[in-house]
Amino acid sequence: MPEVTYLEAIRQALFEEMERDPSVFCLGEDIGAYGGAFKVTEGLQARFGEGRVIDTPISEAAIVGAAAGAAHMGMRPVCEMQFIDFISCAYDMLTNYVATARYRAMLPCPMVVRGPSGGYVRGGPFHSQNPEAAFLHTPGLKIVYPATASDAKGLLKAAIRDDDCVLFFEHKYLYRRIKETLPATDHVVPIGKARLAREGRDLSIITYAATVWKALEAAEQLEREDGLSIEVLDLRSLLPMDDDAIVATVRKTNRVLIVHEDTRTGGIAGEITARINERAFEWLDAPVLRVTAADVPLPYAPPLEDFVLPQTADIVRAARQLARY
Amino acid sequence: MGTRAGGSSNGGRRRNGGTTTAAQPAAGAAMRAPDRTDTARDAQSGLSRAQRLELYYYMRLTRSLEERLVNLYRQTKVVGGLFRSLGQEADAVGSAYALDRSKGDILSPLIRNLGSMLVQGARPAEILRQYMAKGDSPTRGRELNIHYGDLVRGFIGQISHLGDMVPVMAGVTLSFKMRGQDRVGLVYVGDGATSTGAFHEGLNFAAVQRCPLVVVVENNGYAYSTPVAKQTAAAQFLDKAAGYGIAGERADGNDVLATYQVTKRAVDRARAGGGVTLIELLTYRRKGHAEHDNQSYVPPGEIEHWERENDPLDRYSRALLASGDVDSQELAAIDARAQQEIDAAAADAEAAPMPVGPDALVGVYADPPAAEMLWFRSGVTSAVAVHERPAGWGTHDA
Numbered sequence: 264m265p266e267v268t269y270l271e272a273i274r275q276a277l278f279e280e281m282e283r284d285p286s287v288f289c290l291g292e293d294i295g296a297y298g299g300a301f302k303v304t305e306g307l308q309a310r311f312g313e314g315r316v317i318d319t320p321i322s323e324a325a326i327v328g329a330a331a332g333a334a335h336m337g338m339r340p341v342c343e344m345q346f347i348d349f350i351s352c353a354y355d356m357l358t359n360y361v362a363t364a365r366y367r368a369m370l371p372c373p374m375v376v377r378g379p380s381g382g383y384v385r386g387g388p389f390h391s392q393n394p395e396a397a398f399l400h401t402p403g404l405k406i407v408y409p410a411t412a413s414d415a416k417g418l419l420k421a422a423i424r425d426d427d428c429v430l431f432f433e434h435k436y437l438y439r440r441i442k443e444t445l446p447a448t449d450h451v452v453p454i455g456k457a458r459l460a461r462e463g464r465d466l467s468i469i470t471y472a473a474t475v476w477k478a479l480e481a482a483e484q485l486e487r488e489d490g491l492s493i494e495v496l497d498l499r500s501l502l503p504m505d506d507d508a509i510v511a512t513v514r515k516t517n518r519v520l521i522v523h524e525d526t527r528t529g530g531i532a533g534e535i536t537a538r539i540n541e542r543a544f545e546w547l548d549a550p551v552l553r554v555t556a557a558d559v560p561l562p563y564a565p566p567l568e569d570f571v572l573p574q575t576a577d578i579v580r581a582a583r584q585l586a587r588y
Numbered sequence: 589m590g591t592r593a594g595g596s597s598n599g600g601r602r603r604n605g606g607t608t609t610a611a612q613p614a615a616g617a618a619m620r621a622p623d624r625t626d627t628a629r630d631a632q633s634g635l636s637r638a639q640r641l642e643l644y645y646y647m648r649l650t651r652s653l654e655e656r657l658v659n660l661y662r663q664t665k666v667v668g669g670l671f672r673s674l675g676q677e678a679d680a681v682g683s684a685y686a687l688d689r690s691k692g693d694i695l696s697p698l699i700r701n702l703g704s705m706l707v708q709g710a711r712p713a714e715i716l717r718q719y720m721a722k723g724d725s726p727t728r729g730r731e732l733n734i735h736y737g738d739l740v741r742g743f744i745g746q747i748s749h750l751g752d753m754v755p756v757m758a759g760v761t762l763s764f765k766m767r768g769q770d771r772v773g774l775v776y777v778g779d780g781a782t783s784t785g786a787f788h789e790g791l792n793f794a795a796v797q798r799c800p801l802v803v804v805v806e807n808n809g810y811a812y813s814t815p816v817a818k819q820t821a822a823a824q825f826l827d828k829a830a831g832y833g834i835a836g837e838r839a840d841g842n843d844v845l846a847t848y849q850v851t852k853r854a855v856d857r858a859r860a861g862g863g864v865t866l867i868e869l870l871t872y873r874r875k876g877h878a879e880h881d882n883q884s885y886v887p888p889g890e891i892e893h894w895e896r897e898n899d900p901l902d903r904y905s906r907a908l909l910a911s912g913d914v915d916s917q918e919l920a921a922i923d924a925r926a927q928q929e930i931d932a933a934a935a936d937a938e939a940a941p942m943p944v945g946p947d948a949l950v951g952v953y954a955d956p957p958a959a960e961m962l963w964f965r966s967g968v969t970s971a972v973a974v975h976e977r978p979a980g981w982g983t984h985d986a
């Protein structure tokens with residue numbers, strides 16, 4: 264089996280799910296003949312036709328709202344945001360309409376909203392965002408954010424089959440940078456389960472998406488230079504969150520560093536910290552620390568972006584401090 | 589309000605301040621011997637010879653500046669993407685030229701309206717610094733390409749989210765109305781951006797309030813890969829004006845004088861209290877969405893057709909020469925002047941420093957120290973000095 268990129272893994276999932284279930288369809292800007300801004304949907308329209316791979320006007324609220332309506336009627340729409348930054352234009356639809364539909368009106372919304380997310384690409388403030396925290400606070404939505412090609416494929420399949428709305432964040436820095444041989448079988452990764460990316464004894468790094476790779480890099484360096492054994496937990500599902508996996512790693516290493524690319528205040532690290540306090544406080548030997556982006560809009564110039572976003576060296580420095588505590 | 593010398597050699601440049609001779613019969617103009625004085629007015633547009641040459645200068649400056657940016661992009665000196673307005677220079681320049689900077693008119697450009705910013709006094713050195721993400725660029729490396737503004741010179745920087753500038757400009761022009769100011773605003777949107785909720789809400793609000801606002805819909809045939817037919821079921825964008833209860837006009841966006849005239853009418857209407865006008869300008873996007881886009885979705889021959897038959901600079905230089913009061917040496921001299929300005933600006937911009945990391949942390953709020961230093965970066969000092977705005981960059985009332 265050839266190795267497959269993170270991007271290709273997403274494309275495969277779309278293909279296979281559309282093949283498997285005629286109620287699955289895609290809608291978004293430039294996703295048809297053009298294959299999407301990043302070519303994630305390339306070949307999809309040629310295979311499934313304009314009726315199931317729909318080029319929309321530049322109308323994110325309509326994309327999401329129409330998906331909800333179709334989902335009520337038994338379809339399984341997959342919406343593409345050209346960049347996830349534009350999901351803000353559909354915030355009302357998602358948080359008010361979609362998220363409440365089942366609870367308030369017993370209306371199912373089996374739909375996916377996916378799109379290229381994240382920074383480290385010199386995209387500036389509007390092509391680099393990580394808006395997951397803005398939706399974590401909304402009961403009724405699910406959120407996944409894979410770090411590997413295998414999880415990208417398996418989680419997207421799970422998301423499409425899920426009976427609720429799943430926000431599927433794809434890290435554009437990972438699109439073509441990572442590769443993996445995928446299982447040949449119908450590969451579905453359950454939503455709500457974390458993945459142990461590296462086992463360790465001395466300290467746990469809890470993270471997700473692109474910073475999983477930075478954490479792994481840091482872990483290797485810390486082992487080499489400091490003899491520290493670092494565990495890396497890749498959450499991959501943010502809502503629901505795998506509390507059991509979090510508690511298990513805390514019990515094992517007793518020291519936790521949370522790393523995310525999103526800004527700090529109101530970021531998901533705060534939520535994880537609260538859960539640790541509630542369920543595993545007595546297992547901690549040190550305060551939970553976090554390495555995150557600084558609280559600023561993400562700037563464009565390389566030295567500025569590099570400074571604002573968490574880097575491997577930051578994780579190493581923070582982990583050393585935590586190990587010494 | 590500051591009157592910044594735009595760097596063009598047309599010292600006391602600017603606008604015919606409302607005087608117009610557009611009522612003169614065109615036939616009369618043809619029979620007169622060519623008048624080569626700079627004040628000689630064109631019967632159709634009402635623009636003086638000097639002004640018509642100035643239009644040419646801004647169109648040429650736009651094109652040459654973008655060509656330089658392409659070179660820099662290929663040398664990987666541009667950070668991020670590069671967006672061209674090749675073939676659309678007339679619509680941006682002609683429409684912006686209809687504003688009156690001496691009155692404090694303000695526009696908000698989109699990605700293909702570099703020309704409109706140059707008309708308002710943006711300088712090539714700023715544009716180049718922005719694209720290269722330099723530390724002394726207008727946004728200090730925080731924002732990209734032409735996403736910057738200067739309220740004094742009269743342009744407000746866009747954000748990427750399409751349509752958002754329409755409600756913002758509704759508010760800008762609402763403030764003109766509230767304060768009884770004799771000022772007009774102009775906002776550009778692409779054919780694609782008309783599909784956003786923000787476009788609709790902003791336009792409707794401005795219409796209801798009868799704000800002094802001109803909305804230019806730049807119909808260049810495509811939104812990224814999406815043709816207009818997939819963007820709207822309306823036969824023309826002009827038809828939308830009726831639905832909002834506002835005036836609407838449509839013009840050839842590749843004819844700079846036609847673009848100027850149609851916008852001038854809308855600006856005059858807005859200034860006279862006539863409210864919002866929607867103008868549809870017909871043009872064509874000859875390059876891809878950005879430099880990376882290979883335009884595989886464009887029917888064969890279409891781009892070449894527009895290049896051959898409907899290049900706005902070719903058309904305008906031919907018209908100027910045919911008018912008999914401009915000769916080709918004059919145009920060549922303007923080309924050379926634009927090129928020299930760009931050469932000098934590029935040298936400056938290339939030599940300019942990149943920002944330094946800690947500069948990223950200041951400027952989020954009015955009362956610094958705004959952003960706290962990251963605890964895991966202790967020992968790194970913040971460069972609070974860059975909190976200041978670039979020289980000459982300010983609010984209108986400051």
Ligand SMILES: Cc1ncc(C[n+]2csc(CCOP(=O)(O)OP(=O)(O)O)c2C)c(N)n1
Pocket residue numbers: 292321323345346349352698699700748749750777778779780781782784808810811812873877
């Ligand atoms: C709300 C929103 N959705 C999607 C995008 C991504 N996007 C950037 S430019 C563009 C096409 C714009 O087309 P148009 O408005 O016609 O302007 P043109 O590029 O033709 O000048 C798209 C879809 C965006 N910037 N904003």
Ligand SMILES: [Mg+2]
Pocket residue numbers: 778779780806807808809810811812873
């Ligand atoms: Mg367009």
